[in-house]
Amino acid sequence: MTVRPLWWDGAKTADRPPITGDVTVDVCIVGAGLTGLWSAYYLLQTDPTLSVLVVEAEHTGFGASGRNGGWVSALYPTSPEVLAATHGERAARDQYAALRESVAEVGRVVAAEEIDCDFQQGGTVVLARTPAQLVRAKETLAHAEHWGLGTVLLDEDEATARLAATGTLGATYNPHCARVQPRRLVDGVAAVVERLGGRIAERTPVASIASGEVRTVAGPIIQARNVIRATEAWSSQLPGSTRAIAPVYSLIVATEPLSEQQWAQIGLAEQETFSDHRHVIVYGQRTADDRLVFGGRGAPYHFRSGIRPEFDEDPKVFDTLKTTLRQMFPVLAGVQYTHQWGGPLGIPRDWQPGVGFDPGTGLGWAGGYVGDGVALTNLAGRTVAELVTGQRTEIAKLPWVQHRSRSWEPEPLRWIGINAGLQVATLADREERLTGKPARLGKVLTFLTGH
Known part of the structure; x- marks a missing residue:
């Protein structure tokens, strides 16, 4: 390892x-x-x-x-509704259209400049594996249809044909995403x-x-x-x-190369990236050499925006990622993991x-x-x-041009607020597993994140 x-x-x-x-x-x-x-x-x-x-x-x-x-996606952390409230609906649509065009632009440059980086635009499939997640998937579809985002809803059979995870009830699929090294x-x-x-x-x-x-x-x-x-x-x-x-860490694990038989039981035949509709963000891809790479949030924010090499590792989060994969894909039982790593990403207030x-x-x-x-x-x-x-x-x-976010709160408020948000996301997923209904804690999460 x-x-x-x-x-x-x-x-x-x-x-x-x-x-x-x-x-x-x-x-x-x-x-x-x-x-x-x-x-x-x-x-x-x-x-x-x-x-x-x-x-x-x-x-x-x-x-x-x-x-x-390794996702080259048209995802954007700010909803079109938030952008439209300040800049108008047309500007919000333009921002998201520019993101979709950017996925294609990366592919164009990669081809034109002959950059060998395993770029493959197979789209992304986001599973619904609980009744609450299925509710959110349907809400996502209605939202995407209004804003022209290109997302479609897959039923259970269609979703499983793309990605055969346990408990799959359906999924959303969007073509504007590519896998890359x-x-x-x-x-x-x-x-x-x-x-x-x-x-x-x-x-x-x-x-x-x-x-x-x-x-x-x-x-x-x-x-x-x-x-x-x-x-x-x-x-x-x-x-x-x-x-x-605010630097917040995301961690990733990678399996050894999997066999054709194992991939036949998992899917991703079109090199799709994948996630599911839980609150704690997870993300995965099938690499060009047939490994499964899977990452997610959950590592704590470190006091005073700490960034250190030792923060790249969190055994608890690594174990959670591996456990999640085994639950999603039982065929991975006994599979060896060859790499695990992490790093900070940047979050404005x-x-x-x-x-x-x-x-x-x-x-x-x-x-x-x-x-x-x-x-x-x-x-x-x-x-x-x-x-x-x-x-x-x-x-x-575009709306994001010349945008300046307000500053994060001083410590210890920053440390308390960010880590509280991470905990609320985890508890919201737990609530949904117990109740089968969309979590009431989701509103708390929205309040803490401010978007």
């Missing part, structure tokens, strides 16, 4: 040299995850004359971009950025970001006309943004992602994806490129 992400096995780390002296560039991007790399890619596509430098504290793809569950996607985009003339400096932690300059921990100063913060969960560690994002740029200061930012970032980072990168260069299309007018 290894605690390194499965996705890192065989990764060809370029070992890009750090910044060792002062440097001047047109654009400095802090963070070499997908937000930073897509931003660099589209900036260089838009204006090849730009000098673009991406700096990374560890290595390319070290954060959530290189350790997530995320670290290979990161490394592939990074290689294209360098081919286009961009520079990536690893092992270059940043001490502060300000208008016109980025100061590194080691001392060198980067002078830049434009500075983009693309640090997601690690934004909480930077001066000036410590309460902008109102659960609304944002991307923005101030031409007066030259400062830009993007993030707060709440775990739905693989496609959103692509949309963020295209938006950053438009805002910086001034060559704007309709995506620069």
